[in-house]
Amino acid sequence: MTGRVNGPVAATTYRGDAIENTHVAHLAVVDAQGGLLYGFGDPSRMTLARSAAKPAQALAVLETGALERFGFEEADLALMCGSHNSEDRHIERARQMIAKANASEADLRCGGHAPISDAVYRSWIKRDFTPGAVCSNCSGKHAGMLAGAQAIGADVQDYHKADHPLQLRVKHTVADVCDLPDEAVQWAVDGCNLPTPAFPLERLARLYAKLADAAAQSSEASARSAALARIYRAMTRYPEMVAGEGRFCTALMRSFDGALVGKLGAEASYAIGVRPNEQTARLGAKGALGIAVKVEDGNTTVLYAVVAQLLTQLDIGTAAQRAQLESFRAPPMRNTMGVETGRLALSVALEPVSAKQ
Template sequence: MTAHATGPIAATTYRGEAIENTHRAHVAVVDAQGRLLYQFGNPARLTLARSAAKPAQALAVLETGALERFGFDEADLALMCGSHNSEERHIDRARQMLAKTQASETDLRCGGHPPLSDDVYRAWIKRDFTPGAVCSNCSGKHAGMLAGARAIGAALQDYHLPEHPLQLRVKHTVAEVCDLPDEAVQWAIDGCNLPTPAFPLERLARLYAKLADAAAHSTEAAGSTSSRTAALARIYRAMTTYPEMVAGEGRFCTALMRCFDGALVGKVGAEASYGIGVRPNEQTDRLGAKGALGIAVKVEDGNKTVLYAVVADLLTQLEIGTVAQRAQFESFRAPPMLNTMGVETGRMVLSVALEAVGDKTA
């Protein structure tokens, strides 16, 4: 198979001087107009965005009017976009969202699972705690879906099924915001039991560029921005204002958005996909972007350690933010490889060489 089909090597891990693993990846960097600016590997790689698609799914719920009808605030919206740690604040907020919608945990069609946080897991073990559906890292998305179903007058039952009226709206919204016809998006079932989209990687980058560009233009005079732009800007603000609801303590997404203080939004997807939207600034102008910048990454073998290393390396290559901000992610870009005695056993070497695409001055 060709490198284009399988993906070029993005990272190599060594144990001593011997190569232990190689990891292939793809990267797409676009601007708010959808122009591909830089690539690595195959930017058209059909990609299951998994939880990186949550902002687009949340957009469909937001546009039903559910947030206003049920009194959801921006932290609730951030949780709808999140893959949370199952910390008490996450579980409590999901329960509050259900209560506002006059729904219950038994209405949720996601299942409980071990938390994404080691600290939370240790606490659960000590308590002999068995997690329920509200503890799912996707419970915010599901609570939002229940609110959306109620807002359009659809049954709560089977809200998760592909043919449910709400999911039909979600499918259309996801395709539309990615500038694709409905039939160009493939759908599968996610780990949390909701439909999850697959589309070219560069369309994930386009989604995040739109989020960031909307945030940059949402302060324009009243009436000068569309309702869709206002909704995308609201999602961006919710995620960047409440990054702890998007992931939680010790997680890359939360650390990234805290560090950049509203200048970018980022979200991981299961099996190593990632989307970043960077608000327009001098750095994005220098990169040739018209408006905001969108970055999407997919690591072929699903390794999240490699994913975060690649994302951190891309921030350095593209010179996003300040040197001090990027330095905070050095432990992700070059993760220490230690054994159980704390002895360094190897290293990771990154080889993501971005290729400029076309004439970025046009």
């Protein structure tokens, strides 16, 4: 289906033969130099990246020297970039990070909530478990912020506030790594109580292209590139810390075994960085490839299907690697009795930028 409702329809859900929902999306594919190669809808759509911006926020913390000062490990850095399932390993690592930073759970300015994982939720119900701040899917980011505030000699009590010295530093870093002036980034409050940025979708793609490009550079790279490469390595070596069992981010990075990095943002934004290779060069990329997607109605099931479909359209990785994501690309639609009730049809089609000129 190719109708437009505030943009092009990327997917349609059917119940039987009847259309139940249409889903508008926007996409941007760029290279490491920021060149826009392919688009769909509005690649410049002002987009709240939400948790897809976590690598840029983690970069600001990393550049304070906090990781070295408090002895944070690579898996800790991955959790800082993650939106985790609140599995036991995630909660325990967040607690360890807080302890390393000489802080306590009471210092966290995020709240407990129901976990993303249904399996974890069932276990909590059985135990009559009440989640605290350390159980937040963003607890790794908050633990990193606590350490970052101390590393720059700032008070930790209000580390989450927009005018805190650490957040001012984060805001500048996010804008800078996206090649934007500070005033071009809009800021709101995220679900976890930290500032969250909004910028054009293609700049989110540019951020992830930079992550992937940095990972492919030599040891003589700049300090900024070395920090970006460190974040890429942490996320791809510990994908279970970025999300968890049954989650798309973890499945994606496991399937591609270090060849790409990917991260979800709440309300259906997603970004991927692909290390430079023959496939990215064939697409016309100078260096690494960055992909960013925003689904207008916030449907993450549709988002994952679109992202998986894009990997096929762009011929990223091998057929065997992409096949590991098939359950996300074509999710089964069944009712409570296990009867198949419908299907998801994808209509997203990337257009070369030259075709629009």
